[in-house]
Amino acid sequence: MSTQAIGVFDSGIGGLTVVRELLHAVPQERLVYFGDTARVPYGSKSVETVLRYAKEDTELLLSHDVKMIVIACNTVSAIALNEVIEAAAGIPVIGMIEPCAKEAVMLSRGVIGIIGTEATIASGAYEAALAIEAKRQSKKITTYVAACPLFVPLAEEGWTDHGATELIAQEYLSGLRENGVDTLILGCTHYPVLANIIQRVMGASVTLINSGAVAARQVEAMLGKHSTTNTTEPKHTILVSDVPRKFQRVGERFLGRELPEARQVVFKEAWVVKREAIATSE
Ligand code: DGL
DSSP states (O other), rough: OOOOOOEEEESSSHHHHHHHHHHHHHSSSSSEEEEEETTTOTTSHHHHHHHHHHHHHHHHHHHHOOOOOEOHHHHHHEEEEEEEHHHHHOOOEOSSSSHHHHHHHHHSSEEEEEEEEEHHHHTHHHHHHHHHHHTTTTTTEEEEEEEOOTHHHHHHOOOOOOHHHHHHHHHHOOOOOOOOOOEEEEEEETTGGGGHHHHHHHOSSEEEEEEHHHHHHHHHHGGGSSSOOOOOOOOOEEEESOOTTHHHHHHHHHHHHHHOOOOEOOOOOOOOOHHHHHHHHO
């Protein structure tokens, strides 16, 4: 029986929707959550930058002696899963994409939509995982994708039932609806907060898949009998790299309950001018 915590990280507070699912699936487990609120968003950044951030975030969690890492960010899961696995040096790592692809193929009648950040969609990671799963489950599937970058600020603004969000959702999702998507992967940890509007725009018959909920069930299955059996409520740790003005209010909306006190961590890095940049400026 282990008293070590499960480490969870995201680019910011979106990953709290995954924590919400973990608190439900493995309530006895202690969690250490890191939200990189100083460097969010990751979804519009280059692959090189996301790889570097993912490695640094993993190292921070490892310094808290975690027994498992959950990448509560679809962008990092899409781009940097292997780097996180490598940095984690043998402890189990759960990303958002594989569990979600498995569930989507299982539930779909054949047409799967994926929405996410620009980086997640550009990576093609979901299509690749879905193709592997379809083969494994001997099913034929077609996939359609849409990047929905404005959903992240709308979710953080709390416009979860706002006319502007509905209009933007119609703009982003109309192509998926017209193509007959029957199962839609919410491939960004911010999006569950907007699930009502997304469901309304897509139609009641479309199955929405919350990547965090699926991943939390995988954590539960992986821990199995090795799960910690605390009799008292575990004391969770929330770490952030900046404290945005709306942090408490937004965080509680994502988490669905009172947010434990957050502590700030500061990444001490030194600026280094890249060689290539010097060469081109000469
Ligand atoms: N939470 C991130 C994800 O799941 C989206 C926010 C960001 O762009 O960093 O991809």
